[in-house]
Amino acid sequence: MSLTAEVVDYDDAVARYDPVFGLEVHVELNTATKMFCGCATGFGAEPNTQTCPVCLALPGALPVVNTMGIESAIRIGLALNCEIATWCRFARKNYFYPDMPKNFQTSQYDEPIAFEGYLDITLDDGTPWRVEIERAHMEEDTGKSLHVGGSTGRIQGAEYSLVDYNRAGIPLIEIVTKPVVGAGERAPEVAKAFVATLRDLLKALDVSDVRMEQGSVRCDANLSLKPRGAQQLGTRTETKNVNSLRSVERAITYEIGRHAAVLDSGEAIFQETRHWHEDTGVTTSGRPKSDADDYRYFPEPDLVPVAPSREYVERLRATLPEPPTQRRKRLQQDWGYSDLEMRDVLNAGATELIEQTVADGASPAAARKWWTGEIARRANVEAKPIDDFGVTPAHIAELAGLVSDGRLNDAMARQVLDGALAGEGTPTQVADARGLALVQDDGALEAAVDAVIAANVPIADKVREGKLNAVGALIGAVMKEMRGQADAAHIRDLILQRLT
């Protein structure tokens, strides 16, 4: 059958169909060691250097549960308002795959550690939305295949394949939402906001590096359409590896249009997995996925059941941070930001940086101005995250202090920032070394003002006549005389004293 169906115009599609979606989010935990052995979990190590008999599934090796992995799972469950199982087990999910050493994945099946929760999110226009959580369960990652010799990097046409088992056994938590119904044309937006909110929550919990680009958060999106008003759900497809916030939104948008086109043509949706292509913005057919997929789950006999005590769970509950959404509201209020200003802060990912900068002594206004302005701009140019850009909240607080004390003006402060970024030292050290300081000596300033007035009589006369707009030219001339090292407001005061 043809799988290159046309895509129906989005507005047209959602006018006639209700999209229903569900997300499965795989979160790689930031534990120091793997889920079932003592191997390191560091990203980017030489292939197969972080392996042992257990994670390579050598004959005879046995798994032992990483208690830090259990702890992270419970904390995630609690933060998602889930019930925590008092007793649960690992199960084996049996299937063959070359990069899966045991040819079964140790996972959880009918006994997840956390279930029945929800996450409240807020859409961009402030609309609140509750996404219900089906379950959060523990599992392990597989290895990674590298297909060599082909032009595409895919197995088809490759001469040989290499397998890196460093990732095999890294702890994952899979968070599965219940079907999200009723979002209508906002379905892609809800999906994106859910993943964004979840990502922030996981970061606040400090259980994962949440780097989507490194694959530490991986998202699969299920989608089906039903005619408007219909009760019965349509056939779903599962789009794999939607690995950025923007992709979540785009992939769901695309699938809505594609489903609508297939349904409009009178054909049935084929239940399958689909692959998302970031570059072209389309999905392509993966493998058929029927309900008859048979993983032959059964309880993992090599591991004893997990039975967290109530006291233990409550101790972990006490370690939960303030939820990011609540925290943002509080900070916005504390800092006196407008909604628009706060959104800039969030978009720049600068909340923690501003919080620390304020704690280091800067005013909230100055902190926001620097992080969402000059620094965000420069980081954007260099395509680096602002929290890894080489300038710390302490630097910015110091810089803001130099400005508010009247020692630097904005232009000079930007030069100091250049120096700090170039590794020339702290802002004070840079200012000293580069000789940047406003001239504080009024005698020198007044001499310059007098000289400029004397040299620009026609302009001075205009000012005397009350045309205060003209003073700018005089200020500029004085500033030039002072080689920029003066405070413009102060120069203006001195000129006006003379001329009015």
Add this chain to the structure above:
Amino acid sequence: MSSTSDITTRSAADLGAAIADGSLSSVEVTQAHLDRIAEVDGAVHAYLHVDADGALAAARAVDESRADRRSDGRISPLAGVPIAVKDVVATRGLPTTAGSRMLEGWIPPYDATLVTRLRAAGMPILGKTNMDEFAMGSSTEHSAYGPSFNPWDLERAPGGSGGGSAAAIAAFEAPLAIGTDTGGSIRQPAAFTGTVGVKPTYGGVSRYGLIALASSLDQAGPCTRTVLDSALLHEVIGGHDPMDSTSIDAPIPGVVAAARRGDVAGLKVGVVHEISGDGFQSGVKDRFEESLKLLEARGAEIVQVGCPSFVKGLAAYYLILPSEASSNLAKFDAMRYGLRVRPQGVDSPSAEQVMAATRDAGFGDEVKRRIILGTYALSAGYYDAYYGQAQKVRTLIARDFAAAFEQVDVLVTPTAPTTAFKLGEKLADPMAMYLNDVATIPANLAGVPGMSLPNGLAEDGLPSGLQILAPAMRDDRLYEVGAALESALLEQWGAPILTRAPHLATMEATR
């Protein structure tokens, strides 16, 4: 016994004491066993791999440390006593095949925990013993490397799957051996060869490094010629291991003290009505009943006990075992170690085709049979009817044991319904082969410990075994009762039963 030296017929306890007091060196003891292997293993085929150099090096290390008086702290009573290890146990630097072509030539880069403990106790490892492929079988005829032969009658099977270990002990090719018991693979071969075999409480000996057959049933344990030797070895290999999540985190019961005590006065010994001998070979049944009288004469009270669920044990076992095995054996896929077969007639085979061709070539018929059974039993739509039901039976069997142990201290049964059968006799009839495990399987399903010890010769002149079962964590009771019965039987016969084996004295490397 012309061809057995004085050394190889001695018990491990004696050898350990002699090495400790300096009257024998470990090298002498180890060399004597290597000589015996060279002499008779061609006929017995107990070993798949003999490591003379490694064993002698370990023996020399023990002798030197004793000569220098360098060793400090507690010394194992078995220091310097050599041992054979079933080939399903990973041994660093020594081939480990689990009796399968799939692992031919594989040399593990690590030791099983129990091997680490043998080495730490200063016990030289003579080699790896033959077994049914991946421990599936009751005769050792399913070894990919050919069967082992019963030293009592080379036409007969030594039992399985641990026939190699049992035969090595019976033929004096090792004073001690390690076996693994998933449904009776230590106890049934012990019964067939006139030796002692113990399956400890599940979790009593670490499974780390045992190539898994069925994880919830597997248990390693001692194969020896005396009850005390088993206790000494049990103490060396037992105890908690953080590498095995199912390992019991509690001290090993005082098994050596119990074996030395050997007393049944005042104990209640329960005879399991359902496996007390109905339908069993007459000689096996007769010897069993005579042993009950011996125990009674020594002060035990014999009580009939009903365990109605035991009769369902065999069926449950042959669903649970293949289910777990089908999953455990999935790792043998040609990707990382062992055999790799390129499918014929395919230019550029896919990974799946390579896996399939390898598994087809690498696994024997019995292994394939059980993988198919297990895959079916676990599959969607059949899980509840098969695996799920089997787990319920398992619970019922555990309840039967619990109820029985409310009434009695230990349970006894014949170990196997028959004496050693002839090689080839049951190969074409898997069900007949499976039925041989009927008495041993309940202990694995419930996780309780069991021992088989020689119980005299049946009417066919072959040894029969008596099985003792105790509550979980009460392995000491096996030794207490076993040692008492052993000494009563010794009194009756005047010599260890192996002295009656007709072929042992004249056995030569004829095969």
